[in-house]
Amino acid sequence: MSERTEPKPSAPILEVRGLRKAFDRVPVLRDISFSVEKGNVITVIGPSGSGKSTLLRCASFLESANDGDILYDGEYALKSGVYAQKKDLNRFRTLFGMVFQNFNLFPHYSVMRNICEPPILRGCEKEAAEERAVTLLKKMGLEGKEKAYPCQLSGGQQQRVAIARALALEPEILYFDEPTSALDPELTGEVLKVIRQLAEDHMTMVVVTHEMSFAHAVSHRVVFMDGGYIMEEGTPSEIFDNPREERTKRFLSNYRK
Amino acid sequence: MSLMTMIVKMSEGLGKTCAIFFLTLLFSLPLGMLVALLRMSKNKILSSVVRFFITVLRGTPLMLQLLAVTYGPYYLFGANVSRNKLIPVVIAFSINYAAYFAEIYRGGIESIPKGQYEAATVLGYSRFQTFMRIILPQVVKRIMPSVTNEVVTLVKDTSMAFTVSYQEMFTIGKQIANSQTSFMPFIVAGVFYYLFNLVVDRVMGRIEKHLNYYS
Numbered sequence: 412m413s414e415r416t417e418p419k420p421s422a423p424i425l426e427v428r429g430l431r432k433a434f435d436r437v438p439v440l441r442d443i444s445f446s447v448e449k450g451n452v453i454t455v456i457g458p459s460g461s462g463k464s465t466l467l468r469c470a471s472f473l474e475s476a477n478d479g480d481i482l483y484d485g486e487y488a489l490k491s492g493v494y495a496q497k498k499d500l501n502r503f504r505t506l507f508g509m510v511f512q513n514f515n516l517f518p519h520y521s522v523m524r525n526i527c528e529p530p531i532l533r534g535c536e537k538e539a540a541e542e543r544a545v546t547l548l549k550k551m552g553l554e555g556k557e558k559a560y561p562c563q564l565s566g567g568q569q570q571r572v573a574i575a576r577a578l579a580l581e582p583e584i585l586y587f588d589e590p591t592s593a594l595d596p597e598l599t600g601e602v603l604k605v606i607r608q609l610a611e612d613h614m615t616m617v618v619v620t621h622e623m624s625f626a627h628a629v630s631h632r633v634v635f636m637d638g639g640y641i642m643e644e645g646t647p648s649e650i651f652d653n654p655r656e657e658r659t660k661r662f663l664s665n666y667r668k
Numbered sequence: 669m670s671l672m673t674m675i676v677k678m679s680e681g682l683g684k685t686c687a688i689f690f691l692t693l694l695f696s697l698p699l700g701m702l703v704a705l706l707r708m709s710k711n712k713i714l715s716s717v718v719r720f721f722i723t724v725l726r727g728t729p730l731m732l733q734l735l736a737v738t739y740g741p742y743y744l745f746g747a748n749v750s751r752n753k754l755i756p757v758v759i760a761f762s763i764n765y766a767a768y769f770a771e772i773y774r775g776g777i778e779s780i781p782k783g784q785y786e787a788a789t790v791l792g793y794s795r796f797q798t799f800m801r802i803i804l805p806q807v808v809k810r811i812m813p814s815v816t817n818e819v820v821t822l823v824k825d826t827s828m829a830f831t832v833s834y835q836e837m838f839t840i841g842k843q844i845a846n847s848q849t850s851f852m853p854f855i856v857a858g859v860f861y862y863l864f865n866l867v868v869d870r871v872m873g874r875i876e877k878h879l880n881y882y883s
Binding site for chain 1: 781783784786787788789790791792793797801802805806809881882883
């Protein structure tokens with residue numbers, strides 16, 4: 412059962428409390444708590460293996476957490492390590508979208524079908540879905556690519572299709588799991604540009620990234636993770652210009668030139 | 669007996685050869701999928717039982733399986749050997765080929781990256797929709813070369829039906845060879861199989877090309 416905490420007008424869209432996750436007894440997330448307010452962009456930075464991706468994968472139910480709470484819009488999806496019923500989880504799934512490091516487009520579908528099929532399966536009219544797909548592709552700078560197959564596109568284009576596919580379901584919050592890590596440096600720019608555009612449109616987003624200047628420029632809050640803990644959290648200038656923790660300073664010094 | 673008479677007599681068995689071929693494909697292709705899914709079941713007992721049957725079917729001669737299915741009921745229960753041998757022959761072939769197809773399907777299904785399932789889940793596809801719409805079409809494309817191999821082998825394996833004297837083309841050829849002490853019927857049979865497989869090759873090539881709309 413998912414129960415409502417008092418219906419605050421501005422309950423955070425996502426709230427995570429005391430989240431724990433271990434793989435074969437190796438702890439990956441230890442006591443993670445944070446929340447995302449509507450319209451905010453949160454970037455999660457930190458060294459490899461710090462648990463950034465696992466955090467997103469727990470929030471999107473791709474991994475099951477061992478303990479803690481996950482709340483969407485003030486409703487429990489996970490309460491003290493126990494998940495809500497399947498139909499409730501499916502309802503929460505309609506609230507978020509996910510963009511993967513490896514795009515995970517469906518290779519046997521055209522760009523159009525990749526974007527349109529999920530909304531159509533959820534009961535959207537075909538014409539409306541297609542119209543929306545065309546608008547989204549335009550926004551992604553991919554006009555005229557409707558009939559192309561993913562293999563005919565560059566990595567940057569594929570990732571932008573994946574973003575359009577996630578947006579087509581009109582999620583309340585969008586997760587990005589290292590969206591540019593699989594791309595050549597010259598292609599990361601075009602992907603970061605559309606994410607930045609979404610931020611300007613007040614899309615709520617959580618972005619796991621290694622792109623520090625991007626994190627600095629677009630985020631409302633930056634979360635620095637290490638060893639399964641959130642070591643430090645704050646505004647971009649707090650984290651990048653005045654980090655309090657020694658660990659944060661050391662991590663960021665790798666990116667300074 | 670002239671060569672022409674031989675060819676005519678043997679062609680009379682071609683219908684039965686085709687019957688084994690098409691009926692076996694009709695039953696073993698879907699049955700193989702069922703077996704593959706059971707083999708990959710999370711239920712350990714179920715998957716081990718299925719795995720055991722697969723090893724038996726792949727590890728013993730098809731000829732033995734044909735004899736077992738055709739004459740087994742007689743030796744075990746004293747049941748009459750069915751007059752229409754097509755039924756036991758197709759049962760034996762279908763079960764045997766299903767075991768091979770199952771392993772091909774399993775290989776194909778396991779080769780699809782985990783990310784495809786994850787994307788589908790996040791996008792709201794049910795497990796059934798994910799399998800039918802996202803996984804299966806990609807599997808079909810990937811396994812086509814292996815399936816073609818099996819289909820070509822099946823054409824030649826139909827000759828195995830001679831062990832239970834089912835009157836298909838090769839059985840007739842063998843009888844003529846015996847009565848005429850001639851090697852000619854075997855050559856005719858070889859040509860028949862070769863021509864049959866030329867057609868199979870064409871058809872499978874068409875299907876593969878059709879699936880090549882993406883890479």
